[in-house]
Amino acid sequence: MDRDDTTLRVLSTSDLAGLDISLADVVDTVEQAYRTLAAGRSDNPRKLSVKPDDGHSVSYAMLGRDGVRNVVAIKTSYKHGLHESRENQHYYTTLTIYDDVTGLPVAMMDCSRIGSLRTPAVSALLARECASPAAKTALVIGTGTQGRLALPFLLTTLPQLDRLLLSGTHPDGMAAVRAELARHYPDRDVEVVTDLAPAAREADVVVATAGAHTPAAVEAGWLRPGATAILVGHGLAPSTLHDADRVIATSEAQMRVTGTDMADADGDLPAVDVELPVVISGATKARTAPDQRIFAYNSGLVVTDIALGHRFAQLAAEQKLGTEVALWC
Template sequence: MNHQQPLPEDLVTDRSTSVHDIPGRTLRALSTSDLAGIDITLADVVETVEQAYRTLAAGASDNPRKLTVRPADGHSVGYAMLGRDGSREVVAVKTSYKHGLDKDRGDQHYYTALTLYDDISGLPLAMMDCGRIGALRTPAVSALLARACARPGARTALVIGTGTQGRLALPFLLTTLPDLDRLLLAGSHPDGIAAVRTELHRHFPDRDVELVTDLRAAATQADIVVATAGGHTAAAVEVDWLAPGALAVLVGHGLAPSTLHRADRVIATSEAQMQVTGTDMADAEGHLRPVDAELPRIVAGAAVGRRTADERIFGYNSGLVVTDIALGHRFAQLALAQGRGTRVPLWQ
């Protein structure tokens, strides 16, 4: 991959707001509360993620496959992801660790962190909790998938699940597809349903969501289905439930394997990542359907998302570290402008 070729003008990130506050051997640590206090628009998040995809498609970024470790009994899992954003010229490492997979969710522990380094000065930029970054990045990717692959004139969106990803799915969809006029929600947890409504009203005060109890009937009516439910969900939309031209996006759980294997077209953020993390969608022989196109190339105009109005499309949303890097760098810029974070003399 040749990183010496100049990027197109629209991919060059404005670096005038440097995230360096002191040279040398200190690191700015950004906690969960530091990041929670930063206001960022949904449109800003979408634009940042989209630019990261364009830079990757242009061959100017690196996004190697993640490394995974887990003990034999499966009680924990750890991931490490290294990447480089070629437009921001930032190198970063993201780590994720979850403990207690054999226990109820309330007894589990989950930590994720992102460390950024400036690849021009060679200096460290920041280390931050990556929870909010992932919570914003993932629904932004679903919204980009919807913009690229929803059928023309799409009006109805169905979200399955009311967890972290379900709560921001609809606001992000409305950001990229403002003509959506019917918003459906399939969920069973009262607190989660209330949280979905709260997030929707916070970003779009004049919009509301319809709670559905018949998942099959709702899926039949939807132009876009975004499945964000947890692993214990009983929801499993089959391909025959989907209307002609529907887009089904898998983020967590809620879609049956038939939506992948019998789709007219399969789009993924990364085919390599799908082969690693999408094994629960494998067929009886343990195989996954090949991917027809990847989202970064579609966003960059190098590949086609939808070909016809009536084809059913399966979209696989898995995280790419280059999007975490871009969004993390954006948060670091905003944090520095607001004087947030703690200077840590890590190497002194």
């Protein structure tokens, strides 16, 4: 990445779409970011957020440093039209990375593909660490951006899964889930379920990725002993959190900011037993008994975006993708 300090490599959505990266590479990159954070070599301050009183939009800013890659980055996210249907919302997210050894800029990029890969990779790591050793059946709720890659990533970390269930309402989304599964695991298929309660009772791992307007809400009483319920978007009732035997989160502080819809009648959330980076480090285990029902909260940590974004920037530089912008001259 030979550039001076007046230029910045800008990577567009189409630039990043053409980069080929394996699911295993994504999982390894995200896992390394957690290990580095747990070792105290990275910094991940709490995100800043702004939301108007009427709730029509929300914006976030997240700054972090990766101590293995020696880069500093800031991620911004802005979503407009929260009361509208998904197709009528506007969402923009960017990541800007600087080399903390040379002091030079690395790249600025659209962060949407990074998020679409990072989030299901984190769910897959949560499933790997939290699932019962006997886990065989996975249920994914939702067919949006996160739902479409949930099953391929789950199979990457839990190859022993032999039954894959899908709960969704949008035909195009369900077709996209099938297409992604076929692309990564052509020998596997998914069963579409229309009755959520019995499907949840059969699942060892439930990953809820649905949008805010979903009617789906798995109750704690539907979960079998030893089940793991992972919340990414929506699709789990608050009882799955409050009645859980163990609560795991990527970050307890983040959960208390973004997980308020799971609060009880008094507005309270239960304490988190352990955070995922500590589990990934090997210092402790997420599951301590086979029959525990575990609730896991997947919220983004910017260090994972930074690690994956830097990986994309490396691949893009090798392929000479992107546009050099003379931003500071």
